[in-house]
Amino acid sequence: MFFEDIPIGATLELGEHIFTEEDMLRFARAYDPQDFHLSHEKAAQTHFGQLCASGWHTASVWMRKMVDTQARLANEAVARGERPARIGPAPGFENLVWKRPVYAGDTIRFTSTVMSKRESRSRPQWGLLTQHNEGFNQHGELVYAFDATIFVERRDAGKD
């Protein structure tokens, strides 16, 4: 969807992901080898009590679910004979919280809700969209959240 067409308050469902122990360990060995991400034995001695996913693994999977969802929406636009809006890079994010641990075998459902939007002054063909993003486990508990601002193409690109 183009910048102009995106309603504030709309929640995009990004789908679910099962965090397998194998994936969690592979990520932890490469990027986050803290005891509570590396082995059951070591994790049992920490306040987590059991093996849990690196918070950056959870964050990385959110991104994958977002990319897949955007690709699906773009394909649907093409199928309707429309040109899909381009999505630009994000300059960063804020207020990231790992509210609860993600344990091996957990299924996390990810969402993205549009909080506000504004036109970019420096790049008139783009608008800036602020999203509140969340992840929930199979018990419906919030495990992950953050706020991000991304560039989305404007329909009336550079007409002013």
Added chain:
Amino acid sequence: MAAEKDKPRHTRPVEWWYEDFEPGRTGRSAPEDSYLLTREELIAYAAEFDPQPMHLDEAAASRSMLGGLAASGWHGCAILMRMLHDNLIGKAPGQGAPGCDKVEWLVPLRPGDAFSFHWKVLDRRVMNSRPDRGMVRFELQLRDQHGTVKVNCVQPIMILLREPDDV
């Protein structure tokens, strides 16, 4: 809490405890410990977690806002975490982080970049709920071989006290 104290509080050799992270204190990775981002690793991460053309394909990337092949910002966070572990938290009894106040992706991460890791203590407090640990808020940075700050992050991290008050 006597029983608590008999348990091993941390299983690795500790260089720094909470008390050592005075506000304003800074540190960095040793020059020989820089993190080389290969094209292979950049693409492997993107293929698994952020398969957008600007992170996968040179030609598509050159047409994008990033102006050439660049790593996923989340890959930058993962590398920052690894350098945080190897240069700081692995040497201190880190107990995890509740989140991250902010991350700024200032300049695209390119294949061939060699990152150094820089940290600074912003502020800290002993936790009321768990007096054997404190929350230390750090500014963490990845800089490239030219000294350019590429990723800037503010993150609170829980660290054990060397000598917690008896509770």
